[in-house]
Amino acid sequence: MGLVIYLDGSLVPEEEAVVSVFDHGLLYGDGVFEGIRAYAGRVFKLAEHIDRFYQSAHSILLAPGLSREEMIRVVVDTCRANGIRDGYIRLVATRGRGDLGLDPGKCPKATVFCIAATIQLYPAELYDKGMAIVTVPTRRNVPEAVNPRIKSLNYLNNVLAKIEAGLAGVAEAVMLNADGYVAEATGDNIFIVKKGVLYTPPASIGILDGITRDTVMELAARKGLAVSESLFTRHDIFIADECFLTGTAAELIPVVKVDGRTIGDGRPGPVTRDLMARYRDLTRAEGYPIG
Ligand code: PXG
Secondary structure (H helix, E strand, C coil): CCEEEEECCCEHHHHHHHCCCCCCCHHCCCEEEEEEEEEEEEEEHHHHHHHHHHHHHHHHHCCCCCHHHHHHHHHHHHHCCCCCCCEEEEEECCCCEEECCCCCCHCCCEEEEEEEEECCCCHHHHHHCCCEEEEECCCCCCCCCCCCCEEEECCCCHHHHHHHHHHHCCCCEEEEEECCCEEEECEEEEEEEEEEEEEEECCCHCCCCCCHHHHHHHHHHCCCCCCCCECCCCCEEEEEECCEECCCCEEEEEEEEEEEEECCCCCCCCCHHHHHHHHHHHHHHHCCCCC
């Protein structure tokens, strides 16, 4: 693709952007990441993504070796080097190069890289017509082990759920937590609308505290919609008026069928469509200038 990648202090051609086979990000999934979007020459919610990146790193005792300001520069400079005005940015910090033991004490320096490219997660048609999803057998990781609020490089939990969705012939999975409550999708948070109230599971049950989730709750409140972070079950999705998923990459995507049950009238609902439009407008109205 001919991209220019930021890797450990330099911008290099993608062919040269390689990490060691002894990097603990690869050997153990020991690291953290962010997925960020740019719209119309501005990086959307950059401060929020940088905050979460450092929170994830702090939680796993990983020091990326750059200040927040330097990390913001890395993101912006990588966008600029690739001529990205609208795109998707992946920022990663791994424990770095160590030996074949898992002791992170043997890794003197974190590996930091940033990719600025583009992404399309789901076909455009699904945004119009809505998608079908299924609940999968793999439960979301329990927060007492590796908390899903840490955006770590250990995504096997989500990858397994994604594979199970594919086996069921759909593009996305709903994951339940260990208690059987609805948690989130593999790379997206979940919302339902019932009788004019917007519901989403609380972050404490073991989900990623999504930045799009936060933004949508804010947009909903601004339009006078009641928002409730509360536990709900598959049954609540089945009998919901509307359902949609949120994520930086996916943005807002309507869900019209879950486990074979049609949601509402089987078409993206008015609240979902209105929030999609408001989200779209917001992404074009603010953000950190790429320059
Ligand atoms: N839950 C999980 C588990 C995620 O990984 C979200 C929710 C949404 O969070 P934000 O902050 O983006 O609103 C994510 C992030 C993919 C992919 O290919 C998706 C994410 C990250 C990396 C890859 O689907 N979503």
